[in-house]
Amino acid sequence: MSVAHPGPTVVEIRISARPTLIPTVRTVASDLAGRADFDLDAISDLRMAVDEACTTLVRLTTEDDTLTCVFTVDNESIGVSVSTRPGWLGAKVSTESFGWRVLQTLADDVQAHEGNDGNPNSIGIAMVKRLGTVQ
């Protein structure tokens, strides 16, 4: 992500890893995209992508854990990184599921990661939605 002036805006939300809190994150996502003047398709795509990513990770962790969702907004794109602690040994994001297909369709660049930010005990999904890519 470019670090042009002014620098990207960062919004970080931490929620208990529960399905009932996902709508809150989703709403933040579409609000940020709307304020960044993304077109309606892109706003809706991002909203659904965030929903999908959060749902996927909530299922891979326990309710007592925390889901961290970081939005990085700049002039051309919104980056989303959602991460949590794996709920059991070997819990990881499947990249061969319909859910993954959904994410790849809705966002421009999607990656599943394990052990990010120097924390080996972490799983997550990172994606970017670009402003001008809806053809």
Add this chain to the structure above:
Amino acid sequence: MTRPGSSSGAPSNGPLQSPNGSAHHEAARHDETPTDATPGSGDAAGSPGDDEGGERRRDTEYAHLVPLLSEFAELEPDDPRREALRDELVEGYLPVARHIARRFSNRGEPMDDLVQVATVGLINAVDRFQPDRGSDFFSFAVPTISGEVRRHFRDQGWSMRVPRRLKDLHVSINAAVSELSQGLGRAPRPSEIAARLDVPVADVLEGLEAAQAYRSSSLDEMLTSEEGGATLGDLLGEADAELERVEYQQALEPLLGELPDRERTIVMLRFFGNLTQTQIADRVGISQMHVSRLLAQTLVKLRQRLEAE
């Protein structure tokens, strides 16, 4: 009240205009009550006599009620004869209310409710009609009744209390989105919608957010065009071929099969046909916001079913 054979004939008077101005197919098919001859809702003060065949039909069906309308209008509000006369008028014109209710019948609301709402509209029309103004009752009653039914759709669809201002804004935004999409060839941005409607961007954002609280698709249906694209079959063929290439096809396919046709089409085109929501809206003939809502709902459904497997 039905006339054998008349429904298949050419509707000489044209169907009533649907609220968004396009002739509704259902209305054309139900061309069997005299109300079809009523002028469209747009010209309440227009010339009722430009449509002679309809005039004649209508006159014979409802002629006996016309003097009662004048009589009713002249009664004092506390006149004891008022109630009986009103009942007679409402009952007499009930086929008109039923006919209008039927025009809205394929939009997901129970027919009984629609007739009831339309009857409320008819009662209002009877109460407010002023024969001395010169226009005939139909020109006044049809828009009054349709307005009542439309208001019902507008108010029913919201899952939480949303201020009327936002509901109205939702309607304007929806219309602007469809116009702008046509011109731009893509979905508009909030700033473009704001410029089009001449309102602040903040209002548009608020309206878009309110749209998320919109539960029912009934209002969207009213803003929907009737035609699906001719190329839908080809596009779906390509999407099907793409679906066959993925590993989870065997798990997903039966679940897709359980979906209503339209939902399945939308999911296929978005995730396997690589069309944008706006392109899908165009092909399927519904609004972008409607596609967005159906996609989100369907994903939740599919996720639950895949989970349950």
